[in-house]
C-alpha cells in the first residue's frame with residue numbers, strides 16, 4: 001500500500017488524525033523534499049521533530065530520488081505499507097500525480113490523505129478562489145535562460161478579469177556547472193524565489209509587449225509562509241510590494257483581476273501603508 005499524505009502548510013502539528021494513523025501503520029516513511037518546504041525547514045532539527053511525533057525514522061526523498069528512483073519506492077509499496085509525505089496537499093504539485101499513475105499501473109493500492117494547500121490557503125486575502133484563472137510558475141532567470149511562458153497565461157487571465165496565482169521557483173539540489181563538467185556532482189545551495197525577484201522578472205518581461213498585461217501599478221497580493229504562525233500577507237501595487245521585505249521562504253504572489261466590492265473590503269485589511 002502506498003499512502004500519499006499531505007502535511008499541510010504550517011508545522012508538524014498540521015498533519016490530520018487520519019494522516020498520523022496512516023504514518024504510524026507504515027514500515028517505511030519518505031518525505032518529499034523539493035516541491036515545498038515546511039515552516040521549520042528540513043534540517044536535521046526539523047526532521048527529528050517529525051520523527052519524534054511519528055515514532056519512525058524518515059528518509060528524505062529529493063528530486064533525484066522521486067524522479068529517477070521512484071521505482072524503488074513503488075517496489076517497497078508492493079510488499080509493505082509505505083508513506084510518502086508531501087507538504088501541503090498531495091495534488092498541490094504535478095509530480096505526485098505521476099507517482100499515483102505509476103503505482104496504479106503496477107497494481108499497487110494507493111490511499112491519499114488530503115490537507116490544506118497553498119492553492120486554497122491564498123483564500124485568506126479575500127480574493128474569491130473561483131475568480132482565479134490559470135496558475136503560473138515563475139522560474140529563476142539566468143543570463144542565457146529567460147523562459148516567459150507565464151506572461152501569456154497572465155495576459156489571458158487578466159483579459160477575462162481573473163486573478164492569477166504565481167508560484168515561485170524553488171531550486172534545491174541543483175548540480176553546479178563545474179561538478180557536471182567534472183562528472184562528480186556537487187550541489188548549489190538551495191534557492192527560493194522571493195516576491196521581490198518575481199516582480200522584477202514580471203516587470204522585465206512586460207516591457208517586451210506592446211499592450212501590457214499589467215504595469216507597476218497593478219494590484220497584487222504577496223504571501224509568505226502561509227499557514228505558519230508568522231505568515232505575512234501584504235496587498236499593494238507591484239511597485240509597493242517590491243519594497244516589502246517578506247522574510248524567509250516560501251513566497252507566492254497573486255496578480256488581481258477585476259475585484260468585487262467584498263474582495264476589496266477584505267484586501268483593505270492587508271493594504272500596504274507606505
Ligand SMILES: C[S@@+](CC[C@H](N)C(=O)[O-])C[C@H]1O[C@@H](n2cnc3c(N)ncnc32)[C@H](O)[C@@H]1O
Pocket residue numbers: 009035036037086087088089090091092093094116117118119166167168169170223224225226227250251252
Ligand atoms: C509546487 S507548489 C507546491 C504546493 C504544495 N504541495 C501545496 O499543496 O501547497 C510550491 C510553491 O507554492 C508556493 N508555496 C507553497 N507553500 C507556501 C506557503 N506556505 N506560503 C507561500 N507560498 C507557498 C511557493 O511559491 C512554492 O514555490
